[in-house]
Amino acid sequence: MISNKMNSLLSSNSTIRAMFEEGKKLSRIYGSENVFDFSIGNPNVEPPEAIKSIINEILNSESPNLVHGYMNNSGYEDVRDDISKFLNKKYDLNLTFENITMTCGAAGGLNIILKTLLNPNDEVIVFAPYFGEYKNYVNNFDGKLIIVPTDTSTFEPNLEYLKSAITPKTKAIIINTPNNPTGVIYSETLLENLGKLLDEKQEEFGSNIYLISDEPYREIVYDAATVPCILKYFKNSFIGYSYSKSLSLPGERIGYVVTNSSMYDFNSIISSLNIANRILGFVNAPSLFQRVIAKSLEIEIDISIYKKNFDLLYNHLVNLGFSCIKPSGTFYLFPKSPIDDDIKFCEDAKKFNLLLVPGSSFGCPGHFRISYCVSYDTIKNSLPAFDKLAKLYKL
Amino acid sequence: MISNKMNSLLSSNSTIRAMFEEGKKLSRIYGSENVFDFSIGNPNVEPPEAIKSIINEILNSESPNLVHGYMNNSGYEDVRDDISKFLNKKYDLNLTFENITMTCGAAGGLNIILKTLLNPNDEVIVFAPYFGEYKNYVNNFDGKLIIVPTDTSTFEPNLEYLKSAITPKTKAIIINTPNNPTGVIYSETLLENLGKLLDEKQEEFGSNIYLISDEPYREIVYDAATVPCILKYFKNSFIGYSYSKSLSLPGERIGYVVTNSSMYDFNSIISSLNIANRILGFVNAPSLFQRVIAKSLEIEIDISIYKKNFDLLYNHLVNLGFSCIKPSGTFYLFPKSPIDDDIKFCEDAKKFNLLLVPGSSFGCPGHFRISYCVSYDTIKNSLPAFDKLAKLYKL
Incomplete structure (x- = not known):
């Protein structure tokens, strides 16, 4: 009884979200410290501490x-x-x-x-x-x-x-x-x-x-x-x-x-x-x-946290032989997949508990997206998994 | 260049909102204490005091x-x-x-x-x-x-x-x-x-x-x-x-x-x-x-404030000769307009700085809506204006 538009969406629900759910499942099986979820753009950097005091100030001073x-x-x-x-x-x-x-x-x-x-x-x-x-x-x-x-x-x-x-x-x-x-x-x-x-x-x-x-x-x-x-x-x-x-x-x-x-x-x-x-x-x-x-217009979050993640991960991937344009911003990397079939590549990555998003989800097959808005430890701990993935593809 | 759907809405923008703007204009001319804006359902009762402490509790205890x-x-x-x-x-x-x-x-x-x-x-x-x-x-x-x-x-x-x-x-x-x-x-x-x-x-x-x-x-x-x-x-x-x-x-x-x-x-x-x-x-x-x-599921606002408004206004209107179904809830009254043309009636009401919404806006001509989620003083001060309106229509 769902409308036609929604019906077609139900069957092809967002790959990104689906992977989010899959990540939770893998975490239950292997422990969350052993699953490297690079699939979703949910910032890990905390909101500025000032937000809390600004909320308080507003609640205390305005009607x-x-x-x-x-x-x-x-x-x-x-x-x-x-x-x-x-x-x-x-x-x-x-x-x-x-x-x-x-x-x-x-x-x-x-x-x-x-x-x-x-x-x-x-x-x-x-x-x-x-x-x-x-x-x-x-x-x-x-x-x-x-x-x-x-x-x-x-x-x-x-x-x-x-x-x-x-x-x-x-x-x-x-x-x-x-x-x-x-x-x-x-x-x-x-x-x-x-x-x-x-x-x-x-x-x-x-x-x-x-x-x-x-x-x-x-x-x-x-x-x-x-x-x-x-x-x-x-x-x-x-x-x-x-x-x-x-x-x-x-x-x-x-x-x-x-x-x-x-x-x-x-x-x-x-x-x-x-x-x-x-x-x-x-x-x-x-x-x-x-x-x-x-009241927060001049406030910024601490970008250096993302930059540290970026440096570690980008350099590691490039050293492994992945080809990737060097981004100037965001918390995403978009490397070339070693094979044309980016969906198969992302499936293979899952074998090492790496959750990546196929470029096809962005209308750009042959690539994959890594969201590195995760903890530095997650990046560090994920590097051996990327090593294995590179080895599998003989990079 | 606006889409056709929006274009037709632009010309017939919500009567309620339009009246809201008109109320602000009248307030500038006559002073807000002399304008009785019964046009919009913006609650005047304050949120429960507890909301503030609940927000604080969340900000202090949750990530x-x-x-x-x-x-x-x-x-x-x-x-x-x-x-x-x-x-x-x-x-x-x-x-x-x-x-x-x-x-x-x-x-x-x-x-x-x-x-x-x-x-x-x-x-x-x-x-x-x-x-x-x-x-x-x-x-x-x-x-x-x-x-x-x-x-x-x-x-x-x-x-x-x-x-x-x-x-x-x-x-x-x-x-x-x-x-x-x-x-x-x-x-x-x-x-x-x-x-x-x-x-x-x-x-x-x-x-x-x-x-x-x-x-x-x-x-x-x-x-x-x-x-x-x-x-x-x-x-x-x-x-x-x-x-x-x-x-x-x-x-x-x-x-x-x-x-x-x-x-x-x-x-x-x-x-x-x-x-x-x-x-x-x-x-x-x-x-x-x-x-x-x-954290607020058991908390309620103080309905007695609306009830007090309701009692004063409803009884006054009925005594003046307005015919109105007695509501069991909300903060609205929906009296019968003394003439079939509810739009003309609401225009006449404006002469006494009373802002009412024609029933036509609700697909029910011949009536008008009063939002009494305003201060008790506004209700009290508006009663002479309703008296004059009733007199104009020889109720």
């Missing part, structure tokens, strides 16, 4: 009916104002509270944007490898997902491939930088050229194309890398942001959407995001954590 | 990565287990954690249920007067809203009307008890007969019909009234619950769905609710407040 009550569906105006000022300083912009819509994480943000934009059969372009949920989000609104093939030399979008993929039905393009699963940050030059190409295509087709930059990993970057701000390179652009990774608050579902002031039809778009928040059932981003965020 | 981290998309198993035990005791049931899906409020709950059930053009029946958002929720999944006319003698669903409204395309029926806007609690006899009718219709059409009971006001009841549990009267039944009203936490978006164990296709349904939580972008109900709820 409970304000803290836990309804507000505008786009969020508290003072919180949105604080975020806009923070972004203005960071990127030299001129945003006001009106540019900011508070959302239930980046997932909520992407859904209200797509609800706002998509008519059935509108095309939404993503670049392989891509976060698998994009397919479901686009499908929620009967859009058509168009996958532009991977450029494995850089793992940046290939604009020549993109050029031929854009049609008059193209309504949106989703990019994800720093990228899950590759860890690559899209360069300023790439974004500049992307913006130009989209301007040309809009002119050619007399259409509006909207660019959505999904940036939950914006703050998880290494060696002083920075993520260029998409708003500067294309007028019809949105940023989807989340505090799930940058403050290790994935369960709290708190994030925001930034809408570019230069966007075509700006006023209707922001009104529509507001209504979409309401009618999709989010109503508003969770209220206490909106207020927490406003 | 931050547990409290703020990802969990199963259906919610923490221990929280779901606690809720199932609470309901078992309250209603003499045999639920386990599997029957409970934690949701972003009741709005999130209704959306994941409808995502699970509806194919395009499936029919969903509601009874006028009904909460206007149901129309949007059904439209999210391209279902067809079927409105069964009001029985103004009782404001309970009229089963004869319902009988002729059910077709082979009927997929779901939404009831709302205690009811927004009437405050009526549906009786045991009504639910029993409703269950029987649905059983007959399922047999007649060889179909499955799902009954969704939306119960955010279940704990806001007066004079020891109780709300019968729908699970006992019909196998294919869900309860949608929220702590927005019962604990005055509307901004926190925390609630749950109960799925009847006897439901046809139970296992697929609960898996689908889980996936729907994920792919609609909720991902999970906010994590800290899931844990808060588990």
